[in-house]
Amino acid sequence: MLYSESCTPTSHNSFSSSSNGFILWPQQHLSIKDQLKIGVRGFMLDIYYVDGDIVLRHTSKSIPGVTKPLSGKDILFYDTFKEFVDFLDKKSTKEADCSTITILLESYVLNKKTYEIINKEGLADKYLYTMNPNSASLADVCNKIVLFTSHNRDMAPGVHPPSLYKENDYKYYSDEFLGYSTLNFLEYEKCEERAEGRAKYINPDIKIFCFNHFSSLSALLTLNICIKPILHQLTEVVDQNLELLNIDCESRLAKFNFLKPIDYAKKSFLHSHLDQCKSQDIKDKFHPTLIAVDFIEKDSDVFLCYKDENCSGAKCDFIEEEITYDLYSIIGTGIITLAAALLIGRCCHFGNDQHDHID
Amino acid sequence: MFGGLIMTKNTSCKKDYTHVLGLFEKKELKQDLSKAEIALVYKYTLELTYLESYANANNKEDVENVSEFFSYFCNKYDNYSSLPGEVHLSFDVAYFSDPTSFMSSAYAASTCLNSFE
Numbered sequence: 001m002l003y004s005e006s007c008t009p010t011s012h013n014s015f016s017s018s019s020n021g022f023i024l025w026p027q028q029h030l031s032i033k034d035q036l037k038i039g040v041r042g043f044m045l046d047i048y049y050v051d052g053d054i055v056l057r058h059t060s061k062s063i064p065g066v067t068k069p070l071s072g073k074d075i076l077f078y079d080t081f082k083e084f085v086d087f088l089d090k091k092s093t094k095e096a097d098c099s100t101i102t103i104l105l106e107s108y109v110l111n112k113k114t115y116e117i118i119n120k121e122g123l124a125d126k127y128l129y130t131m132n133p134n135s136a137s138l139a140d141v142c143n144k145i146v147l148f149t150s151h152n153r154d155m156a157p158g159v160h161p162p163s164l165y166k167e168n169d170y171k172y173y174s175d176e177f178l179g180y181s182t183l184n185f186l187e188y189e190k191c192e193e194r195a196e197g198r199a200k201y202i203n204p205d206i207k208i209f210c211f212n213h214f215s216s217l218s219a220l221l222t223l224n225i226c227i228k229p230i231l232h233q234l235t236e237v238v239d240q241n242l243e244l245l246n247i248d249c250e251s252r253l254a255k256f257n258f259l260k261p262i263d264y265a266k267k268s269f270l271h272s273h274l275d276q277c278k279s280q281d282i283k284d285k286f287h288p289t290l291i292a293v294d295f296i297e298k299d300s301d302v303f304l305c306y307k308d309e310n311c312s313g314a315k316c317d318f319i320e321e322e323i324t325y326d327l328y329s330i331i332g333t334g335i336i337t338l339a340a341a342l343l344i345g346r347c348c349h350f351g352n353d354q355h356d357h358i359d
Numbered sequence: 360m361f362g363g364l365i366m367t368k369n370t371s372c373k374k375d376y377t378h379v380l381g382l383f384e385k386k387e388l389k390q391d392l393s394k395a396e397i398a399l400v401y402k403y404t405l406e407l408t409y410l411e412s413y414a415n416a417n418n419k420e421d422v423e424n425v426s427e428f429f430s431y432f433c434n435k436y437d438n439y440s441s442l443p444g445e446v447h448l449s450f451d452v453a454y455f456s457d458p459t460s461f462m463s464s465a466y467a468a469s470t471c472l473n474s475f476e
Contacts, residue, residue, distance in 0.1 A: 048448060048451060049451060050444075050448070051444075060404075060448035060449065060451065060452050061401075061404065061405060061445075061448075062445075107455060108448070108451040108452050108454075108455045108456075109451070109455070150455075151455045151456075151457075153454070153455060195457065195459065196456075196457035196459075196460070197457060
């Protein structure tokens with residue numbers, strides 16, 4: 001089986017997680033470590049060069065709690081890369097266990113600098129897959145990291161240019177109206193191709209397709225910004241503990257369903273979005289190698305979709321590990337999040353009449 | 360849920376840009392910036408982030424304004440690595456963005472040399 005035909009559940013802005021201290025506008029709730037545990041194998045990361053190192057940030061600005069963790073301490077790309085390496089190392093110790101990690105960078109750093117930093121202990125040379133991943137078999141990329149960057153200003157071994165994969169565009173639709181640009185967040189995103197150096201849909205040599213199901217709606221909801229991280233974490237803990245106690249969670253919690261976070265990656269949304277791509281006949285046989293979503297969870301429909309040939313064009317099984325939540329740290333994070341959300345709600349109207357584009 | 364439409368004002372960066380320029384014209388070459396001046400540059404670079412996402416590369420006036428901003432810093436600072444931190448990151452975004460994007464167009468139209476290598 002080719003790597004391009006495999007299934008890679010992917011998190012969009014993987015590091016921008018409420019569990020990492022991104023309290024305003026998080027795009028994930030699970031840490032990268034926990035994402036790995038539930039079967040996520042693709043990671044979309046934004047990298048910037050700050051003070052001699054490569055950091056993961058959401059936009060280039062330094063705003064604790066928004067573009068980087070609330071602690072103010074940047075997440076180093078190298079540390080995250082090592083997490084992937086550690087994961088692959090643990091996997092490779094189990095017989096016949098093969099995993100591949102895919103990283104898609106939105107990079108504002110020279111590729112050779114990226115390579116240099118992750119190779120300071122030889123990890124790039126050891127783990128990056130350096131051949132064209134479009135022709136790789138799954139065996140070729142076994143326990144390897146397939147790394148794509150977003151620009152081709154320079155080249156480095158194992159840092160693949162964006163021309164080696166296809167991606168749909170995720171941007172909002174805007175029109176001019178009485179001197180205002182109007183953004184329509186409810187109109188479903190079409191399957192237009194993402195330019196910016198990505199391969200054209202018609203290119204028959206490029207089979208790797210990243211289906212970016214980034215939800216514009218999710219980035220807007222106040223619930224998502226302020227309350228959702230707390231609700232999410234607490235309901236997860238409650239669910240888990242009730243399960244441990246053999247209590248019938250579903251019937252008892254059914255009446256509290258309104259507390260459940262809204263799932264933007266609902267299969268119905270995902271399916272209809274995928275159908276738009278299929279209807280455009282962008283490939284003879286449409287298969288999204290990577291399906292990227294916000295707020296990926298163990299029961300996200302991205303996993304269901306991958307198991308359903310009608311949805312994804314492939315059928316894949318995923319083995320997930322149980323995540324154990326640290327109740328005290330979650331409650332602590334929740335309190336900080338709530339306090340910060342209240343403070344921000346009272347004091348700030350960030351960006352005045354502008355919308356920060358978070359992609 | 361939200362009526363489906365969100366409206367944003369069309370922006371021009373000219374006002375803040377001239378303000379920032381006016382401030383820096385008074386400074387000596389490579390002199391350290393005061394906290395207030397850093398805050399001003401920071402505010403402007405935040406606006407650049409907005410422009411990066413929403414400004415149209417065909418809008419000549421905005422492209423020229425931001426291009427002048429880049430040119431100004433390139434003339435004042437002799438190399439890329441000596442740029443003030445916040446400006447440094449805006450340069451990175453401009454340089455590494457897609458060539459058709461707003462920031463990249465503005466950078467290309469500036470007098471800055473390719474000093475990233």
